[in-house]
Amino acid sequence: MHDVARLARVSVSTVSYVLTGARPISQATRDKVLAAMAELDYQPNAMARGLASRRSRIVGLLMPMDERGLGATETAFVTGAAAAASAAGYHLVLSPVGAGDVDDLRRLASQRMLDGAVLMEVQVEDGRVAALQEAGVPLVLIGRTGDTTGLSYVDIDFEQTVREAVDHLVGLGHRRIVYVNHSAATIAAGYGPAVRTRDAFVAAMADHGLAPIMIPAEDSAAGGRAALTAALAQAPDLTAVLAMNENAIFGILGELATRGHAVPRDVSVVSMVTSPQVAELAHPALTAMTSPGSALGRIAVEALLRHLEGAGDTHQQLLPCALEVRGSTGPAAGARDRTDPAGSGPPVT
C-alpha cells in the first residue's frame, strides 16, 4: 500500500480512501491511485483491513450437513446467497455448522471472523441463534424459530403453498387426498415445515369440505413405501398423494407401481418444495411445488447486509412455492373397483 501511495504520489490514507470510498476523492487522484494499484498488481490484505476496521467483510452461511447431502433446493439457497454477497463486495463462506455443534459456532463468532450470518435449516429451538446473539453477530434466518420476536427471517409460505397444491388436486376432482409428511418424531420435535404444512393441509382440506388424511414417513424410500401402505390401509379409495418428504417420494412411487396403481391414472402425486431436477428424476415427472430457492438466499443476504449497514428494523418475509404441473397429476378416476371401498362414504356405483 505504501508502494502504491508512493507510485501515485499521494499518501497512504488517500489510497485507503480510494479503496473504502469512505470519503470523496477527486477523479484525477482516484485515477492515479487506481493506475498504481493495477501497475503493482496490488491486493489489500484482508486481515489487516479486518483488524483496522473491525469488520471482516465475511458473512457466514451456516448450513447443517447431514449425511443426506444437499438437495438442489438448498444448493439454490447457496448460489443465490453467494451471488448477493459477492455483488456487495462481501465474501460468503459456508460453514457446516449444525444445531449440534454450537461450540464451534460460538468460537467462530467470538473470534470476530463473521460480520454476520445466515442460518439455514433453522430448528424451532435453535442454539445457534442464542450463540450468535450473545456474540453480537447479526443474523438472518432461512426458516423460522418458534419465537421470531426481533429476528429477521425469510421462509417459504407453507400455508399458501399447501393451499395451492390442494386446490390443484381438488380442481382435478380429487377428494380423497393423503398428505405424507416427515416422520412422527420430526413433527413431534416441532420442525417448522412439518408442523406448518400439517396445519395448512387440515385447513385447506376443510375449506373444500374434505377430511384430511395424514401419514408420517421416515426420510427414506423405505419410509415412503411404508407410508403408502399405511395410507392405503387407512384410505383404500385415495386418489391423490401430496408428499412433503423428498426422500420418501421415490418409495411412494415405487410402492404405487408395485401395487399396480398407475400414476396419474389411478393416483395423482404432488411433491412439495421440490426442485425441478428432482421432479424430473421420476417417471412420469412429478408435478411439484417448486421452492423459490435462489431468491430465498439472495433476500436473506440482502437483509443481512442491510443490518450490517446499521438498519435496525427486522425483515420478515414469506415466499410461496410455485406450482409446476408435470406428468404425475391428472383427473381423479371416478368409480373404480377397489379391494375395500369402505370408509370413503357412500359406495359409488
Place this chain on the structure above:
Amino acid sequence: MHDVARLARVSVSTVSYVLTGARPISQATRDKVLAAMAELDYQPNAMARGLASRRSRIVGLLMPMDERGLGATETAFVTGAAAAASAAGYHLVLSPVGAGDVDDLRRLASQRMLDGAVLMEVQVEDGRVAALQEAGVPLVLIGRTGDTTGLSYVDIDFEQTVREAVDHLVGLGHRRIVYVNHSAATIAAGYGPAVRTRDAFVAAMADHGLAPIMIPAEDSAAGGRAALTAALAQAPDLTAVLAMNENAIFGILGELATRGHAVPRDVSVVSMVTSPQVAELAHPALTAMTSPGSALGRIAVEALLRHLEGAGDTHQQLLPCALEVRGSTGPAAGARDRTDPAGSGPPVT
C-alpha cells in the same frame, strides 16, 4: 489479552505463548493464564492473530456448485474435511468457487485469507490451480488435473473400482455388459472420471476376453432412457449394465421397467461411485461401488495441513470404491429369447 495478562500477573507475550505453544511455559504460569482466560471469557481476535502471524488458520474447500446440488458423496467429502480441519484447530470454509469464476478465487487468494485450499471436482484443465499457485497458496486436489507434476491429490482409484465391478458381474456369469458413461461432450472434454473409467472398462473386459460395449448418456433421467435404448439397439442380448452416471441411472431403471426387463432377473445393474443413500432410493436397491467419501476429504485436508507445516513432498494417493452388493445384481440369465440374439457370438441353445 492485556486484561488476561494483568489478571494472571504475567506479560502479554506470555499469554500469547500459552495460546500458540510456540515456546515452553511452566505449568504454574500456564495454569494461571488459562484460569484468567476462562475468568474473562477471553477469545483471541482472529484478524489480529492473522495479521501478526501472517496465517489465517483458514483453509478453503473450493466446491463448484452447479444447479444439480451436492450428492451424498460430495457431502461426505465436506464433512470428512471439516472434521479433519477442526481437529487441527483450523477453520474450514467452503467456497462455491467453480472452474468458472477464477477471478473471485484470485481475489480471495491474493488477499491472504486462505492458508491453503482443497479443490473439489477438479477439471483436466482447471484454472483454479494456476490462480492459487500464482498467489502462493498451497493446495491439494480431490480429483486430478491432466498434469499432476508437483501437485498433491487424492482421488478415486477408477481403474480398480471398474475392475471390481466388472469382476462382480462376470463372476455372476454376465458376458454382455454395457458401460453407461457420462455424456459424449463430457468425455471429449477429458473429464477425468469419464475418461479413466472408460479406459478401465475396456481393459477389464479385455482381461476377461470380452468385448466392451459403451454408451454415453446425458446427465438426466431422459439421458439414461435414451442410453438404454441405444444400448439395446447395439446389444439386444445385454444382461448387465454398469453405470457411472448417477443422474442417468434412474432413467435406465425406468426404461428397463418400461420394456419389461426385470432387475436383476433379466438385467443386472451396478452403479459406480454412488452413495448408499442414493443406492437405496431405487427398487430394488442398487448394487453399487461406494465411494470413500469422508476418507477422501479427511486425507486431503491432512495432506494440506502437512504442507502448511512446511512438508514439501507431494501427496498423491488413490482410493478404491467398495463393492456393496444389493438387490440389483444377480446371476446372468442363461439362454433367453430375445428379439435379436445376433452379435452375441454363437447362439446358446
Place this chain on the structure above:
DNA sequence: GTGAAAGCGCTAACAA
C-alpha cells in the same frame, strides 16, 4: 522460563 517492544498492513480520527 519470562518480559519489553517493534511491528503485521491497514483504517479513521484529527489536522490542514
Place this chain on the structure above:
DNA sequence: TTGTTAGCGCTTTCAC
C-alpha cells in the same frame, strides 16, 4: 480535497 498519525489485537524477535 488531501496528509499525518495513532492505533486495531495480536505475534515474535531480542534481551534477560
